[in-house]
Amino acid sequence: MTKFLQTLMDGTAVGSLYALIALGYTMVYGILRFINFAHSDVFMLGAWFSYEVAKIMGWTGQDQSHPVWASAFVIVAVMVACGTLGFVIERGAYRPLRSAPRINVLITAIGVSLFLENSGQLPFLLGTQPQRMPTLMPEHALFAVAGVSVRAVDLLVIGISFALMALLEWIIYGTKLGLAMRAVSYDTKVAALMGIPVDRVISMTFVVGSALAAAAGFLYATKYPGINQPAHPTWVLLGLKAFVAAVVGGIGNLRGAMAGGLMIGLVELFGAAYLSPHLRDVYVFTLLILVLLFRPEGLLGKATIEKV
Amino acid sequence: MLRLNDLHVHYGAVHALQGVELEVNQGEIVTLIGSNGAGKSTTLRAISGMLRPSRGTIDFEGKPIAGLAPHVVVGLGIAHSPEGRGVFANLTVEENLQVGAYTRSDKAGIAEDMKKVYGLFPRLEERRRQLAGTLSGGEQQMLAMGRALLARPRLLLLDEPSLGLAPQIVKVIFQIIRDINALGTTILLVEQNAHKALEVANRGYVIEVGKIVLADDAKVLAASDEVRKAYLGG
Numbered sequence A: 001m002t003k004f005l006q007t008l009m010d011g012t013a014v015g016s017l018y019a020l021i022a023l024g025y026t027m028v029y030g031i032l033r034f035i036n037f038a039h040s041d042v043f044m045l046g047a048w049f050s051y052e053v054a055k056i057m058g059w060t061g062q063d064q065s066h067p068v069w070a071s072a073f074v075i076v077a078v079m080v081a082c083g084t085l086g087f088v089i090e091r092g093a094y095r096p097l098r099s100a101p102r103i104n105v106l107i108t109a110i111g112v113s114l115f116l117e118n119s120g121q122l123p124f125l126l127g128t129q130p131q132r133m134p135t136l137m138p139e140h141a142l143f144a145v146a147g148v149s150v151r152a153v154d155l156l157v158i159g160i161s162f163a164l165m166a167l168l169e170w171i172i173y174g175t176k177l178g179l180a181m182r183a184v185s186y187d188t189k190v191a192a193l194m195g196i197p198v199d200r201v202i203s204m205t206f207v208v209g210s211a212l213a214a215a216a217g218f219l220y221a222t223k224y225p226g227i228n229q230p231a232h233p234t235w236v237l238l239g240l241k242a243f244v245a246a247v248v249g250g251i252g253n254l255r256g257a258m259a260g261g262l263m264i265g266l267v268e269l270f271g272a273a274y275l276s277p278h279l280r281d282v283y284v285f286t287l288l289i290l291v292l293l294f295r296p297e298g299l300l301g302k303a304t305i306e307k308v
Numbered sequence B: 001m002l003r004l005n006d007l008h009v010h011y012g013a014v015h016a017l018q019g020v021e022l023e024v025n026q027g028e029i030v031t032l033i034g035s036n037g038a039g040k041s042t043t044l045r046a047i048s049g050m051l052r053p054s055r056g057t058i059d060f061e062g063k064p065i066a067g068l069a070p071h072v073v074v075g076l077g078i079a080h081s082p083e084g085r086g087v088f089a090n091l092t093v094e095e096n097l098q099v100g101a102y103t104r105s106d107k108a109g110i111a112e113d114m115k116k117v118y119g120l121f122p123r124l125e126e127r128r129r130q131l132a133g134t135l136s137g138g139e140q141q142m143l144a145m146g147r148a149l150l151a152r153p154r155l156l157l158l159d160e161p162s163l164g165l166a167p168q169i170v171k172v173i174f175q176i177i178r179d180i181n182a183l184g185t186t187i188l189l190v191e192q193n194a195h196k197a198l199e200v201a202n203r204g205y206v207i208e209v210g211k212i213v214l215a216d217d218a219k220v221l222a223a224s225d226e227v228r229k230a231y232l233g234g
């Protein structure tokens, strides 16, 4: 029972981080029909910027001596920073290719990804060494349920992720911007004809998706404080699993990305806990293969004909 | 109100409009008729900013608008209900109408126009929470027209509103075109159903391979031998 609850909690936490990242993949795909390979790097930078911002603010200790609002400050700062970065990436790299064949955009996205990873390792930027995220959130156990000690940091990771997903739901289904995003994702030309400034809506999609990835980066660094260097393969693997989450849920579908993320997190951690901890990645990709075989449109996706 | 002067449009190497001259006056219904591929839709697309003309001018209420972005043109008072309707199947009926009002921020005015549109199309009100993709063809056409009206345009561009609809529905659609006009909106109507179009319009233009070949009062055109032979089936 203890093991089960512990795994459930960790799986939900990791899954909600995958979900936050998956949302960015799925929103960009929904509007531009391409996979933004640089998205996992925005997540990586979210983690790194969290470390850098904490350092600048002088919150470097592991002793939990920092103000209670430190986490709030850092998460907002990195969301703004990565949101801006997402804006710049779209503006500089993808918008000039708006009418180019999709393969050109895909290759450019890989280029942007490699650029961010490798330039991030320059000695005067983030460097080639892993770093340790300072402890900004209380790590002591709050209470115990059936022998599982619940830490504040675990609750915060899950709570903030779900709050951000609820906020996104509201943006997409409750605001004029969200209405515009849904219209643009269905038919760009007609959306423009209706007076929607399509380029601005696409920019905002990148800003929102990147800010969510940044939040995931911060939460990841908070839960797993060892931050690997920018070009370390774990980042790509994490991004890839988030992408798998988007595909499993039905790419282009927001709720699908949320559900897919949670599912991937739970499958991965339950597999690790009850089968073998060495095959974590295998469970994820097996799930992907099963979904692609039996429900290629994804769990919540609709079977659609590819638009040309 | 609207004047096209020596308008040329190219699609790559295809010279689709070759010097179109056309005028719409305040309060009129003007129809543009012609056979498949003559350049009717292209003309509307150039007006609404979907296409940039390679030569010539488009003036709306005295201001040059050729080459402006579509969202700017909508803001100036021209709404375009495109060929094939183009409703957003993933949005509800009401959300489609809200998209039509995208450039506006006067909440009270939008609510008032929403009511007006539901008055014109009671069927849309019954289905306001339904996804637009589940509507019938006729209902989708009504939605496309209603959505264009929510921009509160002074000039409404309609591209083949009767396409693919049953005669009964076509009748309704044309009656609504009259109603919209009677409420004060000027209309430029593109149609293949020349018979019906000339019946509702004040004036008409005939386009052939990118050039206007005839322009006259709708009644005169409907009675002319050339039009009857080519477009009215005798």
Ligand SMILES: Nc1ncnc2c1ncn2[C@@H]1O[C@H](COP(=O)(O)OP(=O)(O)OP(=O)(O)O)[C@@H](O)[C@H]1O
Binding pocket: B011, B014, B016, B034, B035, B036, B037, B038, B039, B040, B041, B042, B043, B083, B192
């Ligand atoms: N996207 C495009 N690319 C290349 N050529 C095009 C494109 N759209 C239209 N054309 C060409 O331009 C010409 C005019 O087309 P347009 O769509 O304006 O005709 P139309 O009068 O609206 O015809 P229909 O009654 O079939 O709708 C045609 O020869 C057509 O093949």
Ligand SMILES: [Mg+2]
Binding pocket: B040, B041, B042, B083
């Ligand atoms: Mg046409």
